[in-house]
Amino acid sequence: MISLSERKDLIRAALGQVPLDLRIDRVQVVNVFSGTIEPGSIGIKGGRIVTPYAADYDANVVVDGQGRFALPGFIDTHVHLDSTLVVPEFLSQLLLPRGTTVMLSDPMEIANVAGLPGFKALFHSIEKLDYHIFLEVSSRVPTAPGLETTGGELDLADVSEILTWPQAVSLGELDPSKVLEMRDEYLLKVEAALRLGKICNGHAVGRVGKELVAYACGGLADDHECVDYEEAVSRLQLGMAVLVREGSTERNLDPILKGVVENGTYSHHLMFCTDDKHPDEILEEGHIDFMVNRAIELGLTPMQAIQMATINAAKHFRIEHLIGSLSPGRWADILLVDDLQHISPNQVFFKGKIVVEDGKYIGTLPKPEYPDWLYKTVTLKSGNSGSDFRLEAAGDQAEVWVIDLFPDQIINTRTQDKLRVIDGAVAPDPERDILKLAVVERHGKNGNIGVSFVKGFGLKNGALASSIAHDHHNIIVAGTNDDDMALCAKTIEEMQG
Amino acid sequence: MISLSERKDLIRAALGQVPLDLRIDRVQVVNVFSGTIEPGSIGIKGGRIVTPYAADYDANVVVDGQGRFALPGFIDTHVHLDSTLVVPEFLSQLLLPRGTTVMLSDPMEIANVAGLPGFKALFHSIEKLDYHIFLEVSSRVPTAPGLETTGGELDLADVSEILTWPQAVSLGELDPSKVLEMRDEYLLKVEAALRLGKICNGHAVGRVGKELVAYACGGLADDHECVDYEEAVSRLQLGMAVLVREGSTERNLDPILKGVVENGTYSHHLMFCTDDKHPDEILEEGHIDFMVNRAIELGLTPMQAIQMATINAAKHFRIEHLIGSLSPGRWADILLVDDLQHISPNQVFFKGKIVVEDGKYIGTLPKPEYPDWLYKTVTLKSGNSGSDFRLEAAGDQAEVWVIDLFPDQIINTRTQDKLRVIDGAVAPDPERDILKLAVVERHGKNGNIGVSFVKGFGLKNGALASSIAHDHHNIIVAGTNDDDMALCAKTIEEMQG
Known part of the structure; x- marks a missing residue:
């Protein structure tokens, strides 16, 4: 959240009473909110955007955008951080050159091993990163109660507590059996999230017909397990957003988006996720940028594809006041790219600081600092x-x-x-x-x-x-x-x- | 919110374990979420939609939709209930034949007269209505502190309390001077709303340039005071939604939407409101239906215009899990209409109960019951x-x-x-x-x-x-x-x- 003094600084800068920290001149603003692309100058104060049309503002530092397109940073809408096998501190160098500035993460692995204290330790570390992590609060820790023993559990009280954290955006993927069996603990976790104004992520692997309807009736807002266009449409028809996934093993983008292009499907409730993607593949193939580019190759307009990677996701997760567009008050997470047909960020700014130059990560990786006990599990x-x-x-x-x-x-x-x-x-x-x-x-x-x-x-x-x-x-x-x-x-x- | 037992009933019905309460057969489902229009059968249980494709479900009652189009109920995104000069109990007969089932209301008048107790008394009564009222929590009671004496005040603590009510969707229209002067009380009210996952409504009368930028930087998410297309675009470009208004005296729809049609403006962040519209004019001219029809006349597609009146508004106010589409789990607020080019509801269902038949209100107006002291102010x-x-x-x-x-x-x-x-x-x-x-x-x-x-x-x-x-x-x-x-x-x- 923004503090009162930060808010005032932002307003003062907006009124022109104090200079901007930074102005990025000569850019084509890809305004995903208004759906337009127009020349602009991005004004930044305290890490946040003042306005993308800041030509008449004074600034302490001015950089030349060289006519490049300016996009909001990309959002991965569902990812298990732990599955990258890399501590969050080291992921910056993989994600940022690819333009991903936001990871909506369900850290269910650490919760299964180390419970709420582990969750808190991870959360403590993510505040130092040069990309955003928001939490999809793990709904099923343990995943298979009674079958295996876990190191930690997140019961209804734990989940309800974590959901109150400002970084918590949703109840993490709830598997269908727990909804279809109408188990109190899980239905109450859903209610806890909804009561706090947060959404509930689905995980409707292969479900069809009445089971899918029942799952949607359980309060689940989306699904990231669609493997083809038919499945995707069946979710959209029931009011569930589709998180199109392209991970290391799950490759769902082509079959879904080919159908979207062929049928001119309304794309507002589509967005992207990786779920599980290994570091070597992020390095070689890419991340959300890979999906955006593939979507454009398949025939979506660049605006549609970029909206899927930004504002669609931010609105779905109800954090469009923080991220997802180059609008006043949002974090200044900005990609500068040469070509909208094939997006490859030349420069990336995170909270108004340059972290990628000439496509290379130039930030400083923070030192991972976790409590000793977390290394002894x-x-x-x-x-x-x-x-x-x-x-x-x-x-x-x-x-x-x-x-x-x-x-x-x-x-x-x-x-x-x-x-x-x-x-x-x-x-x-x-x-x-x-x-x-x-x-x-x-x-x-x-x-x-x-x-x-x-x-x-x-x-x-x-x-x-x-x-x-x-x-x-x-x-x-x-x-x-x-x-x-x-x-x-x-x-x-x-x-x- | 939905109770645990209501949720289970809904899931049971979705699984086909118990019959639906009602099935509306032979309708063309205007699915604003997927953006498609397809034949369907709307299944309802406990006042909520089970699925709009319920042909293979048993139901206790089946009605014939006679091939009509089925739409979600319309949403008025900004209205001062008190300005209708009619108690909320009597508004049903005006609103429902027009298809309006949701009023997002800022009851600042009663708050100025009767403070938090008045607010609570009004709130108590709205639970009995056959349309929804959600609260835009009045941000400025008194409006002009120091200039006039009011009967009540809503200070930061009051506003923070009301914002926690499940029916509260936003901080109500905050006037620009309070933001531009950076007054703590009001900036803290904004933060209180954002912290609770709710949005802040704007009221940026005539503001342009740096003042508008500063207002947007204040955390305001929308504006309902745009009088022409140019103003509307200036808001959209700064990440603010536009609540297109057509009230008794303020007539902004034509100038804004003509521009939208001419320029093919991205309509996802547009919606409708009346602000202040008198009962005689609602009766004669119409309400949100009037705006939807005019939008279609001007050249928006029926789907676009209906989305503006439904899902766009529900998503903006973060209540798309409750209303705004004919999707599982949402309230069964349904309009059946003959013609999508000119929408005139033949039947209207509110929470699955028929309240309009042949265009006439057939519900029972609840008896207004307010505490005695509220009549003695x-x-x-x-x-x-x-x-x-x-x-x-x-x-x-x-x-x-x-x-x-x-x-x-x-x-x-x-x-x-x-x-x-x-x-x-x-x-x-x-x-x-x-x-x-x-x-x-x-x-x-x-x-x-x-x-x-x-x-x-x-x-x-x-x-x-x-x-x-x-x-x-x-x-x-x-x-x-x-x-x-x-x-x-x-x-x-x-x-x-």
Whole structure:
């Protein structure tokens, strides 16, 4: 929010009583609010825009926009920051050259590991960044209550508290089952958000017909899981905005926007998101800029595509007074670009400070500073010894469920198989590529270990483990033998993830 | 807001687990959210829309829409209810046949007379109506502090409290001087609204250039005072929505929308309001329907004009989850009309109940029930006696200021004139149409009386008084002699206004 003295400084500058901090002259203002492109001069005071038509204002610093187009910074409307595998402090150098100045983030991973204190620690750090993070407050921590143990939980009271933070813009993606089963906790989380004037983000994977209607009736305002035009239209028809997604694995832009262009679909309730996109791909391919450019290639007008990346998103999330257009009082997050047919920011300003020059990040990455305890979240109560992974059985052979993996797919199936019983325990069969798979509780809570089998992993010796295991981030370990699986888990505890 | 059990009923109906209350079959759904018009069947449960495509749902009651177009109810985005001179209970019969189901109202008059208790009394009554009232919380009560005495005040604490009410959608029109003078009280009222996720309505009468920029920098989100296209564009360019007004005296629609049509102006940040429109004119000419039809005549598409009257307004005021489209979970406020080129509602549903049939209001007007004290707000501490109006002066003649009236205009000027002094007091001169004009404090506070003179009123004998005197509603009385002026004031006290 803006303080009283900041507000007065802004008004004084607007009245011409004090000079602007900065004036960017000779630009073509892409005014997404009025839908026009006109020559202008952007006046800035205290990091905020005074007016995009500031030619007759004095300024302490004047820079030449060299006739470039001036756009508002781009907004990623749904992203799991944690999934970038990079601390927020380091993301600036990836995002800003691409023109993304706003991340609407649901940090459900840190909440699953470290609960409300983790959420607060992350929030504390984001105030120092040179891009904006607004919070989509995680609605389902734990994601699968009763199935796995988590390090933290965000119950109704926690969610209600976080929703009051000024940086909280919405209740984060609520999965349909919780709405369709009409579970009090989740419906009350929806009401908590609505009561605070905030929206609720949807996540309507594959839902159609009456289930989709019921989900919309649950108060969900959007969906970022549409995979084709037909799905997108079915959401729009039910009053849900569509967050067109183009992430590392989910590629939904082309099928949706081809339909939008062909049918001349009203684009006001369309916007962009990445959901999960890895840093190497942001670096090579791009971020929201990639989507804007692709939308233009497909036949949307540059104004439409830029509105999707800016004002449409800001209005949907009810923060159009802060970001999303080059209008008075909004943060001075500005992209200067040479070509509206292919947008590649030459310069980027964040809160009126230049952070990208000649397409290169020139800001100073803030030093990540998190509390010590946040680096110490792996505590094993079991899993240190091979015997912890032992699955006892009688006889020579046991019938077991085996998870079947498919290369490059998120989906899997299960089949029944028979495995040998050796020394009273079911043994994996690496010869047939059937490994033991275990989830080891790592939050120091109860030492639970779940054991199963997996086919298609391809490991011949030893074991492999990860503490990135969505959404609860217990240790998941696949192995050919119990001792190596225990070694993996122990090593992750030593490394602290 | 929706209760948990209402939400569950809605979801159950959406899942088909319980029948709909009502299904309106065979309609062409004007879907302002997706921008499409398609055949549909509107399903309703608990007064809310389940889906506009409900053909495969069971319903307790089915009505035939006879192929008519189904539109969301219209929204008046800025209106002073009190200026209709009719209690809200009686407005239904005027508004609903015209298709207006939502009034966004700034009840500054009652606040000036009766303060926060008056505001609350009005609010209590509006819950019984068959149209929606949302509150634009009066930002300036008193309007002219220090100049006149009011019966009530809404200070920062009062305004902050009212803004938390779920029916409060914004801080009501803040006049520019208070922003440009950077007065703490008003800037803090703006922040109070923004902090609660609500917007601030503007009132930028005639402001241009740096003053307009400064006003926009004050956090004001819109303006309803634009008189021509040029003014409207100047607001849009600065990120302010334009509430196109067509009231009893202010007629701004044609000049603004002609420009919009000629220039193909982006219409998403345009909407409609009446501000002040008298009941006889609503009855004869119409309300928001009149504006929608005129917009279509001028060349906007029916979809654009209807969006201005519905979803544009709902989104601007951040209540698109409640009203503004025929989408799941929104109130079932529905107009059925024969012709999209000239919209004249045949049937109107409010919260799923039919209130207009064959264009006639068929609802039951609720009985107005207000506390007794609200009918007793005129208390004179002086003004009962002719001598209270006496303006003493020495000599034979006195030089005085005289207010000049112009027929049918709100503006006036002042000139100096000479009046006779009789028995030591300045005397009006009815021969030259110069009357005495007084404002008599009627809130029982201090008995102040302000006395001046007015020319052009035309009264030859006696006196005339009114307790409707914007914005503070003291008694204003013009007269040819002091005794008749006192009689007028006394009579108004007896009548209680």
